[in-house]
Amino acid sequence: MDNSINDMKSIKDKFIFLFHPHPDTEGLRMAPLALLSIASLIEKEYDIRIFHSYDQADYLEALEQIDKAVCVGITALTGYQITDGLKLAKLVKEKNNKIPVVWGGIHATIEPRQTAENPYVDIVVKGQGEETFAELVRALDQKKPLNGILGIVYKQDGKIIENSNRPYKSINSFPPYPYHLLGETIQKYIKKNAYAERNLTYISSAGCPFRCRFCYLGNPAFSLAYDPYPAERVVAELKNLADRYGVTGVEIRDSNFFVNEARCREIFIGLIEKGVKLTLSVLSARASQFSKFSDDFLKLMKQAGAVHIEIGAESGDQEMLDFINKKLQTKDIIESERRAKQFGIKITNLFITGFPIKEENKSDPEKQLKKELYATVDLIAKIFKVNPIAEVLLFFYMPYPGAYFYEESLKAGFKSPQSLEGWGSFDLAALKTPWVSQAHKNKVIFLRKLFLLKKLLSDEYFSKKAESNRKIYWLEKLRAHRALSSIIDFRLRAKFFNFPFEKLLFNIVKILK
Ligand code: B12
Ligand code: SF4
Numbered sequence: 001m002d003n004s005i006n007d008m009k010s011i012k013d014k015f016i017f018l019f020h021p022h023p024d025t026e027g028l029r030m031a032p033l034a035l036l037s038i039a040s041l042i043e044k045e046y047d048i049r050i051f052h053s054y055d056q057a058d059y060l061e062a063l064e065q066i067d068k069a070v071c072v073g074i075t076a077l078t079g080y081q082i083t084d085g086l087k088l089a090k091l092v093k094e095k096n097n098k099i100p101v102v103w104g105g106i107h108a109t110i111e112p113r114q115t116a117e118n119p120y121v122d123i124v125v126k127g128q129g130e131e132t133f134a135e136l137v138r139a140l141d142q143k144k145p146l147n148g149i150l151g152i153v154y155k156q157d158g159k160i161i162e163n164s165n166r167p168y169k170s171i172n173s174f175p176p177y178p179y180h181l182l183g184e185t186i187q188k189y190i191k192k193n194a195y196a197e198r199n200l201t202y203i204s205s206a207g208c209p210f211r212c213r214f215c216y217l218g219n220p221a222f223s224l225a226y227d228p229y230p231a232e233r234v235v236a237e238l239k240n241l242a243d244r245y246g247v248t249g250v251e252i253r254d255s256n257f258f259v260n261e262a263r264c265r266e267i268f269i270g271l272i273e274k275g276v277k278l279t280l281s282v283l284s285a286r287a288s289q290f291s292k293f294s295d296d297f298l299k300l301m302k303q304a305g306a307v308h309i310e311i312g313a314e315s316g317d318q319e320m321l322d323f324i325n326k327k328l329q330t331k332d333i334i335e336s337e338r339r340a341k342q343f344g345i346k347i348t349n350l351f352i353t354g355f356p357i358k359e360e361n362k363s364d365p366e367k368q369l370k371k372e373l374y375a376t377v378d379l380i381a382k383i384f385k386v387n388p389i390a391e392v393l394l395f396f397y398m399p400y401p402g403a404y405f406y407e408e409s410l411k412a413g414f415k416s417p418q419s420l421e422g423w424g425s426f427d428l429a430a431l432k433t434p435w436v437s438q439a440h441k442n443k444v445i446f447l448r449k450l451f452l453l454k455k456l457l458s459d460e461y462f463s464k465k466a467e468s469n470r471k472i473y474w475l476e477k478l479r480a481h482r483a484l485s486s487i488i489d490f491r492l493r494a495k496f497f498n499f500p501f502e503k504l505l506f507n508i509v510k511i512l513k
Contacts, residue, residue, distance in 0.1 A: 011065050015047040016137060017072045017092075021084035022053045029054060030251075031189045031201040034075045034105060036177040038129040042137055046070065048181050053084050055185065066095045070141045071123075073133065075105040078400055082107065082424030089120035100140055104129045107423065110216060110402035116153040116160050118420040124153040130174050132166055170227050171206050176237050179245070186245060195279040195307045196249025200241055204234045204267075208256040210286070212312075213325045214355065216402030217255055226259050231266030239276045249279035249305075257283045258290065265297065268304035281308035288328045291335035298343040306345060311336060313349045313392075316379025317372040324355055324405075330375075334382050341387045349383060349390065351376050353444055354397040354436040356408045365435045373443065374495055380451060381492045388458035392451050394444060396431050409433060443497050450488050457485040 018039065020032040032050055039048045051059035066072075072092050074085040089101045104125035108115045116124045123146070125132050132151040139146055146154050151166030179186055179200075190198045207224030208217045216222050229237075241247045258264055271278070283306060290311065293301075313333045315321050321328050333349065340347045353373050361368040376394070383390045399409035401416070410416060413434040417423045426432075431441050455461060459482070466476035475481060491497065 011047060011049070011062070011068060013068055014070050014141065015049055015065075015068055016042070017059075017062060017066065017069045018048065018050045019059065019072065019074045019085065019088050020050065020052045021074065021076055021081040021088065023077065023079075023081050026054060029189060029191070030253075031177070031179065031182075031186075032075070033177055033201060033203055034129065035073065036179065036181060037174065038073065038104065038125075038133040039181055040175045040178050041130050041134040043178050043181060046137065046141075050181055050185075052185070052188070053088070055188070058185075059088070063091060063095055066092060066099055069099050070137055071100040071102050073102045073104065076103070076107055076424075077105060078107040078110075078423055079426065079428045080424060082420055084424075086118070086120055086421060086424060089118075093120055102133070102136065104133070106216070107401070110222065111420075111423070112153045113160060113162065114418070115420050116155060121420070122155055126151050126153065126165060128166065128168060131169065168224055168227075172227070172229060172233070176233075176240075177202075179241070190245065190247060193249060193251065193281060195281050198245075198247050199249040199251055199279075199281070200245065200247045201253055202238065202241065202250045203253050204229050204257070205254045205259070209259060210256065210327060211325055213323075213404040214352070214397060214400075216400060218325070219402055219404055222402050226256070228254075228260060228263055231263050231270055234267050235270030235274060235276065238271065238278060239274055242276050242278055247278065249281060251282040252280055253282055254284055256286065258285050261289075261293075261297070265300065268300045268306075271304045272300075276305075278305050279308075280304065280306040283309045285309045285311055285336070286328065287311050287313060287332040287336040291332040291339060293339065298339060298345070302343050302345060308346045308348070309340065310348045310350065313379075314352050315355075315372055315376050316351075317375035320355060320372045320375070323358060330379055333379060334386060337383050337386045337390055347391065349380075349392045351380070351392060351394045352397050353394060354431070354433055354440065356397075356405050356412055356433075357435050366437060366440070369436065369440045373440065373447075377447065377492050377495065381489070384454055384458075389455050389460045391455070394448055394451065396429075396436065396441070396444065397433065398428050399433065446497055450491060454485065454488050454492075457481040457488070 016039070018035040020035055029052060032052065035050050039050070049062055051062065072089070074089060076082045076085045092099055092101055100122040101120055102123045102125060103115055103121045108124045109126050112124045112126045115121060123136065125136070132149065135149050136146070136152060139149060146152060147163065150164055153160060153162045182189065190200050193199050205226065205228035207226045209226045210218060212218040238250060241250065290309065311333065314324060314326055316330055318330050321330065337347055353376060354369065355372070357365045357368055380392050383392060399406045399414050399416070414432065417426045462472065462476055462481040466472045
């Protein structure tokens with residue numbers, strides 16, 4: 001069924017209303033892969049309508065016909081998406097209290113009962129949604145009982161009933177993401193990024209074989225065995241995106257793209273042989289693996305269109321990397337930067353500070369925080385030596401439910417929300433871990449600015465800007481950027497974070513932006 005969602009008049013007698021809440025700002029609109037996946041097994045049986053929260057006029061119009069809906073399905077990650085999803089659920093219930101609201105996604109999988117307790121949610125889908133949702137929709141449509149459907153939690157006569165989990169089924173047994181269900185709105189999901197004009201999101205695998213303690217995929221209770229699409233399937237699906245939608249880039253958002261090097265090699269060769277011209281970005285890599293890729297492999301990767309990878313570097317402190325079970329050596333992070341630069345591939349290095357305090361440091365948390373942060377600062381300084389325009393991002397650790405460290409964080413005094421609504425209004429970016437001091441937080445906020453400045457003041461970046469900006473032209477002639485850059489080097493070396501020069505430095509950032 002090739003639906004145009006603007007064509008509401010033609011809504012069938014029965015339809016499925018799927019809703020993708022705001023993850024954040026308009027800039028982060030991404031193809032609603034979870035909703036496309038759960039629609040993939042029933043798209044021939046039902047009229048599927050997928051709405052993004054940004055397209056308010058469209059979903060409000062469909063709400064006028066909500067009486068015809070078999071059910072409403074909502075997806076959400078932990079955080080603001082929940083609040084936005086609940087707003088829609090409330091609107092549905094106000095229009096017609098009998099339309100079942102089905103809630104799924106990672107948060108619902110980790111906290112199924114708490115999610116089902118919400119008054120606007122009728123049924124929660126735990127884990128994979130394809131088969132569960134298909135069975136559920138048919139049962140709701142035919143008014144059949146829900147007790148035999150694996151993988152759901154639902155309300156019945158005021159009680160919450162939890163059915164057994166559905167065993168995992170390989171993603172290879174499901175059809176490709178049915179992007180065509182987005183109709184003309186697919187154009188809104190095709191976005192410009194730094195590498196290509198027309199990018200779409202794609203995922204080529206599920207799960208991750210690693211066991212990092214801060215990631216829910218690292219928890220054996222939730223993690224999946226690594227389950228990739230074979231290379232031929234990936235090549236064929238990417239070719240289809242290029243041919244059918246004129247896409248010129250894909251952001252491949254696998255949890256861990258490079259796990260199987262042979263598969264990646266086949267994907268790259270396949271794209272080259274089939275003449276598929278796409279930039280490949282956001283490829284998630286582990287530095288321990290990336291740093292060891294051969295010249296031949298990196299050349300092939302580049303030739304196939306790979307321009308950008310993301311590395312969870314996490315920390316410059318080897319002890320901390322071991323504590324979080326990252327299975328990574330700090331030297332691999334530097335080596336990855338060097339190799340990527342050599343082959344013209346950009347890396348986004350993601351660091352985290354403020355992990356839970358180790359047992360032996362509990363009496364002096366500041367000691368651990370300082371040690372890990374300063375080691376990270378030293379490592380980042382080395383990354384800048386290798387590549388003056390390197391991209392480094394430093395985040396605070398936030399305990400997400402499902403991860404091993406989440407339980408540790410609760411024991412250490414982290415107060416988690418106790419309801420679905422609470423998780424929605426919980427500010428994930430605000431620092432809520434009680435072991436991180438305000439002084440540490442201030443240092444990190446200042447450091448983020450310094451890292452940005454360091455990149456902007458590099459010869460590479462500054463000279464380019466000077467060509468088109470007269471103010472910068474003169475600063476460049478005076479070599480002012482180098483002087484300022486040395487001040488930052490000094491700060492990073494000496495860990496001197498009292499900042500008399502702060503104002504001047506930040507004003508320069510403004511000029512450069
Ligand atoms: C794309 C993505 C994003 C996108 C937005 C995604 C979105 N839904 O809007 C952006 C970049 C905005 C994003 C942001 C963040 N993300 Co993110 N993201 C992903 C990513 C890479 C892919 C998600 C995806 O589409 N998967 C593919 C689909 C098919 O799988 P799925 O979502 O699991 O869906 C299946 C089931 O869950 C179920 N299902 C899902 N929804 C529904 C709905 C219904 C009705 C039903 C029946 C079933 C169902 O069926 C689906 C098919 O089996 C994952 C990692 C990954 N590769 O999975 C991380 C991931 C989901 N993100 C994560 C995190 C931590 C974040 C951030 C908090 C990061 C940060 N510090 O800012 C923010 C949070 C933003 C927010 N809460 O609003 C974590 C988990 C978070 C959590 N507990 O929810 C993940 C798992 C990464 C990781 N390993 O840590 N993310
Ligand atoms: S952080 Fe990355 S490597 Fe570690 S378990 Fe999660 S997805 Fe896998």
